[in-house]
């Protein structure tokens with residue numbers, strides 16, 4: 001029992017030292033994934049924009065080529081030797097004119113799509129100005145806003161990272177020492193009572209920080225549930241009681257005093 005209490009104390013000390021990091025690692029991770037999400041929106045937008053530009057340049061080149069062909073055909077028509085030759089050239093001209101129309105409508109569609117995106121971003125900006133952040137979809141987020149956000153997130157990450165590094169530098173030796181002690185304590189308990197250790201671990205991984213608690217004023221020191229009177233004697237005699245309400249291991253407080261004096 002004393003061994004378990006001691007393990008609990010070491011574990012709590014480690015928890016306290018780690019909590020000096022004040023959730024910084026999690027905060028930094030959240031910020032990083034936020035920045036990644038924003039960056040991928042920007043990248044997708046840029047890719048789409050670049051592809052549209054290439055497409056438009058190709059279409060413009062096609063139009064120019066068709067126009068040159070038309071000019072050539074028209075020149076040829078002035079020297080056509082007969083109607084048949086003239087009509088054949090007219091057909092070629094018509095074909096090229098149709099090609100120009102097709103290319104122009106493709107360019108128009110690209111421009112319309114671009115305009116649609118700009119309109120969405122304008123709508124997003126208006127919503128942001130009204131603080132209606134929840135209604136702004138990824139598509140609506142203004143490019144400028146995304147760039148600004150990424151920059152400020154990056155500087156926030158930098159700030160928190162250096163804060164975390166400072167804390168780690170201060171506490172790392174303490175953490176290492178505690179981890180060593182915990183390892184030794186676990187090895188000791190494992191030899192004597194395998195079951196107690198697995199019980200402890202099961203509760204601990206269930207999110208309970210203080211697994212071993214004091215028997216205080218007739219109740220479980222963890223959740224304050226009453227301990228049945230029939231179990232009081234066991235606890236006083238140095239045994240333990242598993243709290244029916246929370247599952248914690250309730251032991252006499254003298255074990256805690258002994259653990260501190262170890």
Ligand SMILES: [Zn+2]
Pocket residue numbers: 220221222223224225243244245246247248
């Ligand atoms: Zn309890």
